[in-house]
Amino acid sequence: MTVASLGSRASRLAGSSLIVLLYAFLLIPLVAVVAASLTAGEFMRLPPEGLSLRWFARFFQRGDLVEALLMSLRIALVSTLVTGIVALMAALASQSLSRRMAVWFQIGMTLPLLIPELLTAIGLLFFLYRIGLGKTVLGLQIGHIVLAFPYCYVSIAAALRQIDPALDDASGSLGASGWQTFRHVTLPLAMPGLVMGAVFAFITSFDLYTVSLLLKPIGGNTLPLALFDFLTYEFSPTAAAAATMSVLLAFAGVAVIQKLVGLQRAF
Amino acid sequence: MSSLEISALCKRYGPAVALDGVSLTAGQGELVSLLGPSGCGKTTALRCIAGFIDPDDGDIRANGVSILATPSSKRDFGVVFQNYALFPHLNVAENVGYGLLFRKGSKAERERRVREVLEQVQLVGLEHRLPRELSGGQQQRVALARALVIQPRLLLLDEPLANLDARLRDDVRWLIRDVQQASRTTAFYVTHDQAEAMAISDKIAVMKNGKVAQFASPREIYQRPAERYVASFTGEANFLAAEVERALGGGLFRVRAGGATLDVRGAGPFAGSAVLLARPESLAIVTDGTGQLEGRVVKSVFLGAVQHCEVVLRDGASVRLGTPPDRPLPADGTVSVRLDVDRTWLMPDAVP
Numbered sequence: 001m002t003v004a005s006l007g008s009r010a011s012r013l014a015g016s017s018l019i020v021l022l023y024a025f026l027l028i029p030l031v032a033v034v035a036a037s038l039t040a041g042e043f044m045r046l047p048p049e050g051l052s053l054r055w056f057a058r059f060f061q062r063g064d065l066v067e068a069l070l071m072s073l074r075i076a077l078v079s080t081l082v083t084g085i086v087a088l089m090a091a092l093a094s095q096s097l098s099r100r101m102a103v104w105f106q107i108g109m110t111l112p113l114l115i116p117e118l119l120t121a122i123g124l125l126f127f128l129y130r131i132g133l134g135k136t137v138l139g140l141q142i143g144h145i146v147l148a149f150p151y152c153y154v155s156i157a158a159a160l161r162q163i164d165p166a167l168d169d170a171s172g173s174l175g176a177s178g179w180q181t182f183r184h185v186t187l188p189l190a191m192p193g194l195v196m197g198a199v200f201a202f203i204t205s206f207d208l209y210t211v212s213l214l215l216k217p218i219g220g221n222t223l224p225l226a227l228f229d230f231l232t233y234e235f236s237p238t239a240a241a242a243a244t245m246s247v248l249l250a251f252a253g254v255a256v257i258q259k260l261v262g263l264q265r266a267f
Numbered sequence: 268m269s270s271l272e273i274s275a276l277c278k279r280y281g282p283a284v285a286l287d288g289v290s291l292t293a294g295q296g297e298l299v300s301l302l303g304p305s306g307c308g309k310t311t312a313l314r315c316i317a318g319f320i321d322p323d324d325g326d327i328r329a330n331g332v333s334i335l336a337t338p339s340s341k342r343d344f345g346v347v348f349q350n351y352a353l354f355p356h357l358n359v360a361e362n363v364g365y366g367l368l369f370r371k372g373s374k375a376e377r378e379r380r381v382r383e384v385l386e387q388v389q390l391v392g393l394e395h396r397l398p399r400e401l402s403g404g405q406q407q408r409v410a411l412a413r414a415l416v417i418q419p420r421l422l423l424l425d426e427p428l429a430n431l432d433a434r435l436r437d438d439v440r441w442l443i444r445d446v447q448q449a450s451r452t453t454a455f456y457v458t459h460d461q462a463e464a465m466a467i468s469d470k471i472a473v474m475k476n477g478k479v480a481q482f483a484s485p486r487e488i489y490q491r492p493a494e495r496y497v498a499s500f501t502g503e504a505n506f507l508a509a510e511v512e513r514a515l516g517g518g519l520f521r522v523r524a525g526g527a528t529l530d531v532r533g534a535g536p537f538a539g540s541a542v543l544l545a546r547p548e549s550l551a552i553v554t555d556g557t558g559q560l561e562g563r564v565v566k567s568v569f570l571g572a573v574q575h576c577e578v579v580l581r582d583g584a585s586v587r588l589g590t591p592p593d594r595p596l597p598a599d600g601t602v603s604v605r606l607d608v609d610r611t612w613l614m615p616d617a618v619p
Binding site: 164166167169170171172173174175176177180184185188189 | 317318319338339340341342343344345346348350352353354355356365366368369370413414417
């Protein structure tokens with residue numbers, strides 16, 4: 001065996017171990033939380049002391065947590081719907097811009113990604129108080145839409161860019177109106193990006209913390225906020241159960257993408 | 268099915284002029300080719316006809332009625348795109364039937380019409396394939412069928428064969444010509460391939476920098492080109508600098524070219540210098556003393572059926588011609604070349 005082939009074997013080995021480490025780094029927290037949520041004991045601890053679902057039952061017995069979960073779901077759902085529609089319209093509009101304008105438009109649309117979340121949140125706080133929506137559910141909802149929007153927009157705009165502009169011409173020359181072309185050609189072809197953008201928007205909104213902290217309505221709480229409050233007083237596996245459910249929700253989102261458009265095409 | 272008349276069409280993109288006063292006509296059922304190198308404006312002209320872009324000036328009339336105010340979706344023109352532009356999410360039958368969705372007719376009628384056209388382009392059996400599961404030639408047939416299914420008043424083809432390999436190109440070219448003839452559809456055909464244009468067209472418009480250099484039948488374009496550019500774009504051509512001595516009348520001119528005095532055809536009037544076109548097939552190496560030109564073979568290539576020679580004439584001009592492959596060339600290379608004056612053509616030196 002030559003030195004060179006030994007070297008390439010070593011580098012391949014190093015490469016694969018790096019990947020294994022990386023995956024471990026990403027996945028171990030998830031595994032730990034899921035394992036901790038399944039414990040039969042009284043504390044979050046690894047390894048879990050026996051297996052049970054009682055901490056999930058306990059979660060649903062806590063009115064404040066369930067209420068927060070429902071609020072998070074509701075807000076995430078509305079955010080998804082609104083960003084999905086608005087981002088689609090914005091991405092369609094951006095296609096008729098000149099190349100240079102399109103770059104600026106893209107930057108504008110993704111601005112909430114570039115500015116620290118805290119700054120956006122403070123800005124929104126002032127703004128919402130000014131227009132009389134401070135500490136209201138609607139105000140919080142607006143904040144979530146603003147922050148979920150860029151993810152949705154980027155995904156949809158990328159999908160639209162993949163569509164051959166000649167298809168528009170082809171559809172038009174065959175007698176389709178603008179709306180018919182959109183319905184029969186553009187929308188079906190943008191669907192993978194739209195679904196992925198929607199899932200991104202949902203997950204982003206569901207996990208948002210800083211914005212929710214600053215904009216939360218009186219008497220209302222989102223799940224991340226409620227969990228944080230909960231953990232300051234109690235360190236029971238109920239929190240792990242809630243986290244586990246969040247993880248499952250994210251996986252469900254991925255499953256939706258896989259089912260509707262296929263992961264290969266989405267990423 | 269209609270005639271089309273384009274007059275003085277202009278299109279500018281900023282300082283660049285894409286179309287500079289293009290005028291063409293296509294009679295009912297005719298196939299007109301727009302031939303030229305890339306950037307000559309042929310695709311821009313086609314896109315104006317299709318209604319994808321609006322010309323800055325000029326008019327386009329179908330059966331005598333201007334169509335400039337009509338959006339492309341209302342023009343009833345079938346377009347075949349260079350990259351086919353098939354809808355990737357629809358199968359063959361859905362792609363072909365797409366245009367029928369926006370027209371009157373029941374589902375059964377639509378299906379019957381789709382089947383009819385698929386038979387015409389020999390695609391029966393592939394109805395349920397997606398475009399990406401088809402070969403290039405099959406995709407091209409789908410594109411053609413999709414444009415034909417709406418029974419267009421006009422068929423517009425933008426380099427339809429550019430993405431096919433040489434063997435398929437012939438098949439699809441004949442198919443296009445056949446279905447165009449069978450349906451008596453007027454067609455415009457954009458191409459940069461002169462052989463393609465010759466074989467398929469009733470008329471050819473050779474384009475140059477946004478202008479029509481010549482608009483005539485393939486025979487006329489090849490045999491009686493208006494200028495050097497047209498001649499060199501429509502096949503192998505030798506050009507000899509010629510001094511016009513005088514006009515003999517009846518389209519004949521006495522010129523000095525290639526070191527000899529010749530009586531040749533042309534469309535005068537000429538003053539002083541001109542260019543004599545001699546296609547390779549109008550030249551032959553002879554040994555019987557009938558050659559008007561003297562020269563020396565400087566290069567010869569054996570190609571099987573024919574032998575290509577390059578001959579330098581007495582005045583220094585070089586011409587390319589073919590000779591029978593089994594004829595030996597003289598050892599010193601000195602040959603006599605006969606010019607078939609009925610197949611030569613005298614052109615103006617520079618075009619105004």
